[in-house]
Amino acid sequence: MDGDYVIGGVFSIHTYMHTVKHNYTIMPEPLTCTGRIESRELRFSHAMVFAIEEINNSTELLPGIKLGYQIHDSCASVPLTMQVAFQLSNGLDPVFYTGNNCTQSGMVMAIIGESGSTPSISMARIIGSFNIPQVSYFATCACLSDKQQYPTFFRTIPSDQFQADALAKLVKRFGWTWIGAVRSDSDYGNNGMASFLHAARKEGICVEYSESFHRTHPRSRIQRVADIIRRSTAVVIVAFVASGDMRILLEELSHKPPPPRQWIGSESWVTNKDMLRFSFCTGAVGFGIQKSVIPGLREFLLDLSHTKVAASPLLTEFWEDAFNCRLGKSAAIGKRVCDGTEDIQTLNSRYTDTSQLRITNMVYKAVYAIAHAIHNAVCKDTNSTAQCDKFTRKESKQVLTQLKKVHFSQNGYDVSFDANGDPVAAYELVNWQKSESGGIQMVTVGHYDASRPMGQEFLINRNLTWVEGSTQVPVSVCSDSCPPGTRKVLQKGKPICCYDCLLCPEGEISNDTDSTDCFPCPKEFWPNAGKDTCFPKPVEFLSFDEVLGIILTAFSVAGACLAIITAAVFFHHRTSPIVRANNSELSFLLLFSLTLCFLCSLTFIGSPSDWSCMLRHTAFGITFVLCISCVLGKTIVVLMAFKATLPGSNVMKWFGPLQQRMTVVSFTFIQVLICTIWLCLSPPFPMKNLTLYKERIILECALGSAIGFWVVLGYIGLLALFCFVLAALARKLPDNFNEAKLITFSMLIFCAVWITFIPAYVSSPGKFTVAVEIFAILASSFGLILCIFAPKCFIIVFKPEKNTKKHLMNKNDS
Secondary structure, three states, rough: OOOOEEEEEEEEEEEOOOOOOOOOOOOOOOOOOOEEEEEHHHHHHHHHHHHHHHHHHOOOOOOOOOEHHHEEOOOOHHHHHHHHHHHHHHHHOOOOEEEEOOHHHHEEEEEEEOOOOHHHHHHHHHHHHHOOOOEEEEOHHHHHHHHOOOOOOOOOOOOOOHHHHHHHHHHHHOOOOOOEEEEOOHHHHHHHHHHHHHHHHHOEEEEEEEEEEEEOOOHHHHHHHHHHHHHOOEEEEEEEOHHHHHHHHEEEEEEOOOOOOEEOOOHHHOOOOHHOOHHHHOOOEEEEEEEEEOOOHHHHHHHHHHHHHHHHHHHHHHHHHOOOOOOOOOOOOOOOOOOOOOOHHOOOOOOOOOOOHHHHHHHHHHHHHHHHHHHHHHHEEEEOOEEOOOOOOHHHHHHHHOOOOOOOOOOOOOEEOOOOOOOOOHHHHHHEEEOOOOOEEEEEEEEEEOOOOOOOOOEEEEOOOHHOOOOOOOOOOOOOOOOOOOEEOOOOOOOOOEEEEEEEOOEOOOOOOOOOOOEEEOOOEEEOOOOOOEEOOEEEEOOOOOOHHHHHHHHHHHHHHHHHHHHHHHHHHOOOHHHHHHHHHHHHHHHHHHHHHHHHHHHHHEEEEHHHHHHHHHHHHHHHHHHHHHHHHHHHHHHHHHHHHHHOOOOHHHOHHHHHHHHHHHHHHHHHHHHHHHHHHHHOOOEEEEEOOOOEEEEEEEOOOHHHHHHHHHHHHHHHHHHHHHHHOOOOOOOOOOHHHHHHHHHHHHHHHHHHHHHHHHHHOHHHHHHHHHHHHHHHHHHHHHHHHHHHHHHHOOOOOHHHHHHHHHOOOO
């Protein structure tokens, strides 16, 4: 249709181009289309005509200006699209071409189209050189947003970049990390899938396979893709495929029982009602352009009289195909002659279906966007009325400038373009669900708005149906999630989503699902059995409550009581010969020191503190030195006593009671001095031993200065050795008065205990170190009291007849 300003339209009304082999000897035949008519694309072209007629009848938009149109069929092929692009750029349309001159009205101001991304790219490269704006209603390739390459390209449908991001977020939302991917081998599929894979990688999604195909490829190529889908382990398949290509693939899959797969579709095919016949795709989910209502469009589409149909070869082809008849005088094979009873009102076709106007609305908005741009270029709005000058010709470049600025609302839908020529991205979330009649219907279950804050883009308001009609979200993972207490270890040569779950090493935990690493617990904590929580380590020390502590405490108290009872027996019989003969003063002092030795072992039991740590070692060292000093004094007394029996010997006056006391005090004072220096320089202190056991804490007394401890112990050993030597020298002296034999044996036991104590002390772990030290104290103390005092108490209590001076002085008594 001619007009003051002409808008071009390019639609893929046919899907194939007739291929001609050129021999380069004669002029090639004109390019022609083959195959069936795409009813939906025919509806798109009529929607463009409807919008233009609506604008021409408007008194607000372009008043007094008549818009014309040129609509071409590109057959979804690049060669025909390029031919049409040159034809529209030059204005050489047969309708307007007269002789050698081109009429002004034959030159288009803007072009609407094409459906596919690849043809749109070819067209944009051509008409961009002439500054002719192009507004596509269905080309979604993200590459077309590049204004350096395509400066005059606009579109009313969102870019695939937004759809790819939305698909990746959709897959991530339902926890699918192992997917398959198929795409059209075209700019639409390749660029769209590349954007999706890039977004998927950022979301941590792995792809088992990514295959491409095209409807023009040989069947073997399509079969190979179908076989890969059947053999794959991924349950979810993301299909970035053009509608025509997807139909070929689904037909191939339907030849054999298809595996249960959850399809995630791009807008191109998932909203195409022709695809609903593939029932094994029930549960498919994808994004679609928002549904819309265009008042009056259905009536316009149905306004096809026989006269109009007969006047148009294209409509004639559509009519004959829809009603399976021939418009003419003769019938064809398998077709009857159309008799005029055909009623388009009753026709069930994509052309007449206006229940879900999605892409149709994109065509509608594209026409209005161009009309508003022309209006802003040729009209001036004054006093709520527009004055348009149709005599001053405007160039397409001026329309291009105004198209960048358009912002209006039509039928409740906002229309505007960003700097890249893209609209605001908003989608409906579409789900294929079974209807009550058993068929498959397309149901809108939510929305996606890229302009909303991150994480809030989705708004799902209905339950979804999944693969095979299930209500449970399918699981599609390469490896099951690793529970807390384990970590992920990647499988060699496989994507990051394929991994093994290994238990955390000893002392480490992971408290998150799918943790990539385990981390150690703090020093004073240890993992639980599940290795997902750190608990405080149990603190271990020799306590009064445990069995070992109770036994050692009982022996300590029993030993102290034994020493006290012995002292009481000796005190009661202090005038008896056996008590007086054995230096009663040193005996009582020895029994007192033995009592302290037994009791000092109690300081080793219980929770260590600053005071208990200092007390236990110093009390042990001093009381044992006091004890050995008393034994040493008694040994010297025995030696001196027998030396004094020799004629002319007055040695006893040099080792009388005063000297004996001074000997005990002197030896003990040296030990007190050693302990004082130890406590002043580096005293023992309580310490948490975290290295001995990994799973528990040993609360113990650190020596502070190991030298101080071993000096204290060495001094005790030196005195005991000296005492042992003296007692051994005096063991064969005559008379029952001689207790050197008893002292010798007691010192032998004492030294044996403390010599074996050293390796046992060094090698014993934890609280058993303390137990070994207590055992050595008790064993040596019991050895002293039993060896020295038990025979005497036996005589005092059970053999009183031997408790006489005569018996004690009897040199012949063995």
